[in-house]
Amino acid sequence: MTKLEMTETIMAAKKSSGLGWEAISEKVGLGSVFLTSACLGMNSLKPEPADKLCEVLGLDATVSEALQAFPNKKWDQIVPTDPLIYRLYEVVGVYGETIKEIVGEKFGDGIMSAIDFSMDIDKEENPAGDRVVITMNGKFLPYKSW
Amino acid sequence: MTKLEMTETIMAAKKSSGLGWEAISEKVGLGSVFLTSACLGMNSLKPEPADKLCEVLGLDATVSEALQAFPNKKWDQIVPTDPLIYRLYEVVGVYGETIKEIVGEKFGDGIMSAIDFSMDIDKEENPAGDRVVITMNGKFLPYKSW
Amino acid sequence: MTKLEMTETIMAAKKSSGLGWEAISEKVGLGSVFLTSACLGMNSLKPEPADKLCEVLGLDATVSEALQAFPNKKWDQIVPTDPLIYRLYEVVGVYGETIKEIVGEKFGDGIMSAIDFSMDIDKEENPAGDRVVITMNGKFLPYKSW
Amino acid sequence: MTKLEMTETIMAAKKSSGLGWEAISEKVGLGSVFLTSACLGMNSLKPEPADKLCEVLGLDATVSEALQAFPNKKWDQIVPTDPLIYRLYEVVGVYGETIKEIVGEKFGDGIMSAIDFSMDIDKEENPAGDRVVITMNGKFLPYKSW
Amino acid sequence: MTKLEMTETIMAAKKSSGLGWEAISEKVGLGSVFLTSACLGMNSLKPEPADKLCEVLGLDATVSEALQAFPNKKWDQIVPTDPLIYRLYEVVGVYGETIKEIVGEKFGDGIMSAIDFSMDIDKEENPAGDRVVITMNGKFLPYKSW
Amino acid sequence: MTKLEMTETIMAAKKSSGLGWEAISEKVGLGSVFLTSACLGMNSLKPEPADKLCEVLGLDATVSEALQAFPNKKWDQIVPTDPLIYRLYEVVGVYGETIKEIVGEKFGDGIMSAIDFSMDIDKEENPAGDRVVITMNGKFLPYKSW
Amino acid sequence: MTKLEMTETIMAAKKSSGLGWEAISEKVGLGSVFLTSACLGMNSLKPEPADKLCEVLGLDATVSEALQAFPNKKWDQIVPTDPLIYRLYEVVGVYGETIKEIVGEKFGDGIMSAIDFSMDIDKEENPAGDRVVITMNGKFLPYKSW
Amino acid sequence: MTKLEMTETIMAAKKSSGLGWEAISEKVGLGSVFLTSACLGMNSLKPEPADKLCEVLGLDATVSEALQAFPNKKWDQIVPTDPLIYRLYEVVGVYGETIKEIVGEKFGDGIMSAIDFSMDIDKEENPAGDRVVITMNGKFLPYKSW
Amino acid sequence: MTKLEMTETIMAAKKSSGLGWEAISEKVGLGSVFLTSACLGMNSLKPEPADKLCEVLGLDATVSEALQAFPNKKWDQIVPTDPLIYRLYEVVGVYGETIKEIVGEKFGDGIMSAIDFSMDIDKEENPAGDRVVITMNGKFLPYKSW
Amino acid sequence: MTKLEMTETIMAAKKSSGLGWEAISEKVGLGSVFLTSACLGMNSLKPEPADKLCEVLGLDATVSEALQAFPNKKWDQIVPTDPLIYRLYEVVGVYGETIKEIVGEKFGDGIMSAIDFSMDIDKEENPAGDRVVITMNGKFLPYKSW
Structure with a gap:
């Protein structure tokens, strides 16, 4: 299967x-x-x-x-077209450099792991329109010298 | 300028x-x-x-x-190469369909706005290695019929 | 199905x-x-x-x-080839920056929603050749600071 | 110049x-x-x-x-990244086939000209949030046989 | 069908x-x-x-x-590979700007329609090798101001 | 220079x-x-x-x-964006296979040379709107076996 | 078939x-x-x-x-991945400009035909390792003025 | 320098x-x-x-x-546009699989080196039009098992 | 088969x-x-x-x-998406120029063969987390003049 | 600077x-x-x-x-063209799935980190031609459930 x-x-x-x-x-x-x-x-x-x-x-x-079974993670659209998914791609494009600045300031040179990682999606009720809250939590991995 | x-x-x-x-x-x-x-x-x-x-x-x-001045938001790499930013792109690729499923279940057919939107980046201290916590908060926009 | x-x-x-x-x-x-x-x-x-x-x-x-069922909105041609659809793509390319200028002047910094959005297509009779009239109507979404 | x-x-x-x-x-x-x-x-x-x-x-x-001077109309992003312009690109992707169906039904086989063409951008005031109204008006060009 | x-x-x-x-x-x-x-x-x-x-x-x-039935005109190769078709693509690349200059001089700012358009393909016999003669005939569409 | x-x-x-x-x-x-x-x-x-x-x-x-000097013929847009030049690209996409069929029938298996080649651009006056006439004339080059 | x-x-x-x-x-x-x-x-x-x-x-x-039957010559990889075929692509990339210089010097402005063309592939025995010898033979086609 | x-x-x-x-x-x-x-x-x-x-x-x-100095071999066009260089790219596309078949038959599974490699370009005089002769000579490198 | x-x-x-x-x-x-x-x-x-x-x-x-049978080595993702394989692609992007510098200094102008090549993958046990050790061993091929 | x-x-x-x-x-x-x-x-x-x-x-x-300063790691060629660097890209393409199989078998579902990572490049002398030995050493990061 x-x-x-x-x-x-x-x-x-x-x-x-x-x-x-x-x-x-x-x-x-x-x-x-x-x-x-x-x-x-x-x-x-x-x-x-x-x-x-x-x-x-x-x-x-x-x-x-x-x-x-261990999956081979493949996606077929380099730029996603579905509006919900595209908005997330757009967030990466608009805020990518900003995230790099802030993480650099708070943690030093390194990245947020996408492997030692979890995500939650919540609904925040709001009279002006409910809000989607996505929380990503990934281990900071510092670049090491050798 | x-x-x-x-x-x-x-x-x-x-x-x-x-x-x-x-x-x-x-x-x-x-x-x-x-x-x-x-x-x-x-x-x-x-x-x-x-x-x-x-x-x-x-x-x-x-x-x-x-x-x-109102910016023209341009980025020059369709797939970002910096590891920190790429990991976020990867999260969109790996979890995009999943987010669509969960948002659809909790809110109905629609998207999370990337305009009526805010983001926070926090440091979660952890003895096994500190963690980056990114929280995205965007208004749910339902598709409407007309 | x-x-x-x-x-x-x-x-x-x-x-x-x-x-x-x-x-x-x-x-x-x-x-x-x-x-x-x-x-x-x-x-x-x-x-x-x-x-x-x-x-x-x-x-x-x-x-x-x-x-x-909630659709996954996918299209397979990054640049559409059908002449009718391409002309619309061309309009976006030729007038995109112009629309940004005019919307910025009339509304401030923000976008026209493609979700809270409707479209009509009408026929305008004209002796020199009938005309296609496409009217797009989308909610203005201002960028907010946080 | x-x-x-x-x-x-x-x-x-x-x-x-x-x-x-x-x-x-x-x-x-x-x-x-x-x-x-x-x-x-x-x-x-x-x-x-x-x-x-x-x-x-x-x-x-x-x-x-x-x-x-007659311009050489060039744009440098095949997929525009600015959110305002991207939304228009998205509209072409989501509704392109639909527009083709409706125009075909109302006019026959042909296209809307992007040359014999005009566009207006208006502000529709609305208590639930003002709306951007874009009206495109292009001559219908029927495909001819020869 | x-x-x-x-x-x-x-x-x-x-x-x-x-x-x-x-x-x-x-x-x-x-x-x-x-x-x-x-x-x-x-x-x-x-x-x-x-x-x-x-x-x-x-x-x-x-x-x-x-x-x-009204066709959806799609082609799958952005750059055609068949040598006969590629040579035509090459002609567009090599002579595109030139055609723009000459049409601009003879007609003013506008384009040759690809819709109100016909094409003939003829064989010109020639002792040094027969020649392919392709004649394209398209209505000039001037850009209009509004 | x-x-x-x-x-x-x-x-x-x-x-x-x-x-x-x-x-x-x-x-x-x-x-x-x-x-x-x-x-x-x-x-x-x-x-x-x-x-x-x-x-x-x-x-x-x-x-x-x-x-x-012998030029290095380079163009920078794989798909041209200027409407006049794009229409020629579109003609290649829409009629490429057709031209191949007709040339094959009239000449056999081979191509129209883009090197032993000439082009004329003429104005055909017409009360319904003047027409651009582009005539391409290229030597037929048959594929040879060896 | x-x-x-x-x-x-x-x-x-x-x-x-x-x-x-x-x-x-x-x-x-x-x-x-x-x-x-x-x-x-x-x-x-x-x-x-x-x-x-x-x-x-x-x-x-x-x-x-x-x-x-006359073939429609299509290949599906813009950059070939098989190592044997890629090496030939690499030769075109590394030596393309050089070939243009040498052909220009020996023949004038023009190209080597890929249609009036033949190719041989031979094995040259060599104690340090046999060698592949590919010989391409194409008619020189001079650019003509008109 | x-x-x-x-x-x-x-x-x-x-x-x-x-x-x-x-x-x-x-x-x-x-x-x-x-x-x-x-x-x-x-x-x-x-x-x-x-x-x-x-x-x-x-x-x-x-x-x-x-x-x-050791060069960093870069070229900027994935598909070359100059007709002389494109024809070589076309030869790779049209004959790549053929070369693989013939080399496989004559030498076994392996490639022609593009490093331990030489190339000559000669002029073959011919009353029907001079011919360009390109000879590539590369060491056969067999795939090895380990 | x-x-x-x-x-x-x-x-x-x-x-x-x-x-x-x-x-x-x-x-x-x-x-x-x-x-x-x-x-x-x-x-x-x-x-x-x-x-x-x-x-x-x-x-x-x-x-x-x-x-x-001799395989035709094809892969379908120019940039691989599976995280394990992408990390290797990233290593090539981040360290490619560095490897070129070091190999140039140690061996002269040339490359590491990917044909006369072997690879081992080992597990290095480590209390801070086991490590993947990939060893690539390829023949140095010097560029030759001719 | x-x-x-x-x-x-x-x-x-x-x-x-x-x-x-x-x-x-x-x-x-x-x-x-x-x-x-x-x-x-x-x-x-x-x-x-x-x-x-x-x-x-x-x-x-x-x-x-x-x-x-913390670098923004950018490279400009999606497929590198320099032969030395391309060979490494080719190794990723040819052996990527294989590495995934072997790592999966030895470590379970996860990746080799490219951040908690080191690399050595050595020269192995060999009478049949010296060899380049590249050793990559990266921490295994298991996918976790949450």
């Missing part, structure tokens, strides 16, 4: 179950962003949560196995 | 002053991410904070005027 | 029905540009108009469901 | 004059979008309005001559 | 018929360049010649219908 | 002289398209016409020498 | 026959480089060698017909 | 000297293709020929030093 | 066997990096190890034959 | 000093690869080695300051 077939199988089962990502991830015991990314084929799961997810959605062991 | 000359002038004055972005932005009364982005030419300032910044750094009115 | 299959199903049914986009959208109670974009998979419909459209064209509930 | 030098000269004179594009174009007797595009080097002016513009802004004949 | 299937059907029938493009277009009553472009899916035919073509090649009404 | 400096020098002298490309090329004894392309740096001239051109425009021998 | 199917059919038959390109081309009476390029779909054969090739490999007339 | 300044200095001195690449390379004792490539900044010379070249053209030691 | 089918067949058999690349390559008598690259279709095997591999994994002769 | 001016200053001083990178880095007390990368503007130095380097090469404090 390829990651692509896995995603289609999970999406169909999720729809039938009537469960949302939040509900599923609570049952599995993982964050909803991470769990969703694994179901979309962009991260791998450990055996336990993979089996648990299959149990929740009534899927068999081949899906669990596909969830545990 | 072009935005480019403005940035060079501010960077030189900042260095001489010995002040960091945090310190400057506190004196000006704006967030450090926003203020830095304006100094790098990616946002415009209102007259008052523009003048205040020039006062703090001992710069004349042409710099204030340049800070108030 | 994917969005692609949905579009093919609708196009075939529309052809059989002999109805045009204007006629269909009047029956459904939505603007013809918006309705067409939803049928082409670039917008989602609310349940009521989705069901109504299926009723008008004699399609079953899976089509309605596909119409309600 | 190149078009680039011409634009810089005009922008500086405009700033000194305190006049906006609307005010200048009224004095010159042309639409503000067209006049601005000529000042930015993307269209040429006839001798009379070119001279008039120079009179209004106190510029000499070399500027008028540069305004009358 | 898609345009692609239409082209394959026509090419097979043409081969069986033993007729060339010249012969077919004479029977249909259209120029050979235009007719060929329609058969390759890059132009649409009016009902009469579409039916006539199907009669000539012994094809049924679905082919005629496909010929009448 | 580089080709670029040569072009600027010639353009300035041409403007002062009040002569058009047609008039100049008649005096020099070459076609206006070819002569213009040489002045724009895309072809080289033989010594005699190079000297003649300099005589006509009152330029010195360094310009003649630059005109005789 | 498409060119792609033709190539697959020939490759399978060649493998079964145990014959190499050299042996096949000797039997057919053509050079091995040219014959191979035709079998890979990048050149067309005349009827006689096409039939002869089919006879040698025991293939039927549809293959011969496909070999005679 | 950069490689670019070196090339300009050599080109000017070569022109003054009236010597061609053939004549210069004979005096220096190297092949004309290699010598030219070094003068264009795409190869380095050993001290002796570098000094010799400077002696022949009356240039000082800084030029010799620049000739000995 | 294509290389792609070969890879899928091997991957399935490897999974069933429970053997890792290290274990398989030891049984076959080749390095694990080289063997893996051959199984992924990026290198060819000699008959003996190809047969041995098939014996180890219980595969038939068509797989062995496919392993012996 | 920009990083670019810094590099030029250091390269000139290094040349005058007659010292190589190995010798300089020994005096400074850092590895030659790291030190060279800092001098080329791709890494920053701590104050002590920056001052030490300036002392060794007789440079003033502005150079030391520039060496300590």
